[in-house]
Amino acid sequence: MIRLTHDPIDYAALTEAVRSPRCGAVALFLGTVRDLTGEFVTVALDYEAYGPMAEKKLAEIEAEVRRRWPVGGVALVHRLGRLAVGEVSVAVAVSCPHRAEAFDACRFAVDTLKELVPIWKRENAPDGTGEWVHQSAPPPANREA
Amino acid sequence: MTLTVHLFARARELAGSAAAAVPLPPVATVGDLRRELATRFPALAGLLERSAVAVNHDFAEDSHRLTAADEVAVIPPVSGG
Numbered sequence: 001m002i003r004l005t006h007d008p009i010d011y012a013a014l015t016e017a018v019r020s021p022r023c024g025a026v027a028l029f030l031g032t033v034r035d036l037t038g039e040f041v042t043v044a045l046d047y048e049a050y051g052p053m054a055e056k057k058l059a060e061i062e063a064e065v066r067r068r069w070p071v072g073g074v075a076l077v078h079r080l081g082r083l084a085v086g087e088v089s090v091a092v093a094v095s096c097p098h099r100a101e102a103f104d105a106c107r108f109a110v111d112t113l114k115e116l117v118p119i120w121k122r123e124n125a126p127d128g129t130g131e132w133v134h135q136s137a138p139p140p141a142n143r144e145a
Numbered sequence: 146m147t148l149t150v151h152l153f154a155r156a157r158e159l160a161g162s163a164a165a166a167v168p169l170p171p172v173a174t175v176g177d178l179r180r181e182l183a184t185r186f187p188a189l190a191g192l193l194e195r196s197a198v199a200v201n202h203d204f205a206e207d208s209h210r211l212t213a214a215d216e217v218a219v220i221p222p223v224s225g226g
Contacts, residue, residue, distance in 0.1 A: 025214065118223055137222065143204050
């Protein structure tokens with residue numbers, strides 16, 4: 001399953017949702033709001049998405065994970081709106097029969113999400129100023145998960 | 146034809162709007178759209194060079210031919226996660 005949400009991510013429920021009797025391994029990745037990026041102090045992040053395309057790309061990533069690994073369950077959830085330091089911005093949970101494939105599948109899903117899914121963060125400093133983060137290289141045209 | 150181009154994050158701020166109506170000739174490509182956007186929104190030109198363009202929710206090359214029914218968006222370098 002994939003989801004964009006403005007509500008806090010219940011990652012315990014998400015982890016339970018991907019568990020399966022045929023899977024002996026569950027990998028969970030959480031991205032959380034960090035207080036420092038280099039010298040830059042962050043008090044909050046604003047996340048914005050191009051909703052329909054973000055959902056399409058997340059679904060493509062889920063399909064590719066299922067194609068490449070013997071996945072029992074996979075969940076990709078990204079939070080939108082304003083998040084304070086320490087809050088969970090993204091959660092990826094994957095279950096597989098064995099741990100190596102669960103780790104690999106989870107890492108692929110997170111890495112591909114960060115490369116392809118049209119979501120942006122704005123870093124807000126203590127003085128009220130903020131900047132959108134646009135550092136990554138653009139994905140090549142027609143890039144799919 | 147006139148296409149509504151969706152803008153996000155810094156691109157939205159630079160253009161001063163979340164959506165821009167961009168007039169194009171009946172036969173036009175993503176590259177033509179980029180040039181027209183840069184002309185209409187000079188402040189956007191720099192970021193536009195580092196941005197992708199999406200047509201109907203997929204990344205599209207500059208040679209991609211547009212139609213009046215397409216949903217088009219500028220995708221600045223993403224920073225989710």
